[in-house]
Amino acid sequence: SQQGEEDPQALSIQEGENATMNCSYKTSINNLQWYRQNSGRGLVHLILIRSNEREKHSGRLRVTLDTSKKSSSLLITASRAADTASYFCATDRSHSGNTPLVFGKGTRLSVIA
Amino acid sequence: DAGVTQSPTHLIKTRGQHVTLRCSPISGHKSVSWYQQVLGQGPQFIFQYYEKEERGRGNFPDRFSARQFPNYSSELNVNALLLGDSALYLCASSLTSFIVGELFFGEGSRLTVL
Numbered sequence: 373s374q375q376g377e378e379d380p381q382a383l384s385i386q387e388g389e390n391a392t393m394n395c396s397y398k399t400s401i402n403n404l405q406w407y408r409q410n411s412g413r414g415l416v417h418l419i420l421i422r423s424n425e426r427e428k429h430s431g432r433l434r435v436t437l438d439t440s441k442k443s444s445s446l447l448i449t450a451s452r453a454a455d456t457a458s459y460f461c462a463t464d465r466s467h468s469g470n471t472p473l474v475f476g477k478g479t480r481l482s483v484i485a
Numbered sequence: 486d487a488g489v490t491q492s493p494t495h496l497i498k499t500r501g502q503h504v505t506l507r508c509s510p511i512s513g514h515k516s517v518s519w520y521q522q523v524l525g526q527g528p529q530f531i532f533q534y535y536e537k538e539e540r541g542r543g544n545f546p547d548r549f550s551a552r553q554f555p556n557y558s559s560e561l562n563v564n565a566l567l568l569g570d571s572a573l574y575l576c577a578s579s580l581t582s583f584i585v586g587e588l589f590f591g592e593g594s595r596l597t598v599l
Contacts, residue, residue, distance in 0.1 A: 414590035460527050472541050475527035
């Protein structure tokens with residue numbers, strides 16, 4: 373089963389614009405992670421935000437976490453054509469036991485040059 | 486340093502056959518997880534192994550099995566293949582015994598069942 377649900381399913385923007393993707397989840401988490409996948413290849417870890425954190429930055433990436441709403445957002449600023457990929461949120465509920473990282477269905481981002 | 490390596494990268498099988506997929510984790514990583522990703526979906530957890538012991542299993546039938554070797558490499562076996570087993574199979578390694586923190590993924594093995 374999938375814990376996280378990304379929104380929107382697909383997003384198309386012009387180069388230079390900002391892209392915002394949202395993730396909602398159902399149960400309490402230890403941390404939430406965002407991954408990127410280029411065209412059916414392996415996933416690459418982007419950023420991890422712990423349940424006691426509200427915002428985190430990494431380069432052009434900004435992630436927020438609202439545990440009261442059980443939601444997170446990923447903002448990519450000044451997007452580039454190379455940012456075209458699928459983005460997945462993944463929730464870690466390991467504080468509840470030895471549970472796996474659970475991925476959402478992803479948001480497909482297209483950045484048009 | 487080499488990342489997570491998987492083999493084969495692509496393979497085609499027919500229904501009823503079996504398949505073995507292989508994974509070598511990053512040097513020093515003792516945990517290996519397997520995920521199945523059907524086209525258009527997110528990865529679904531299949532197994533996690535740590536120190537050669539199964540530490541987690543997803544909602545997959547007994548046709549799926551795995552093991553981890555003393556060098557921490559891993560195999561995923563699928564018997565009696567069905568059309569629905571067609572997917573990208575991803576291996577991920579991590580440092581710790583619990584499935585927490587960052588996962589490092591390989592490029593995957595794309596299985597097509599005809």
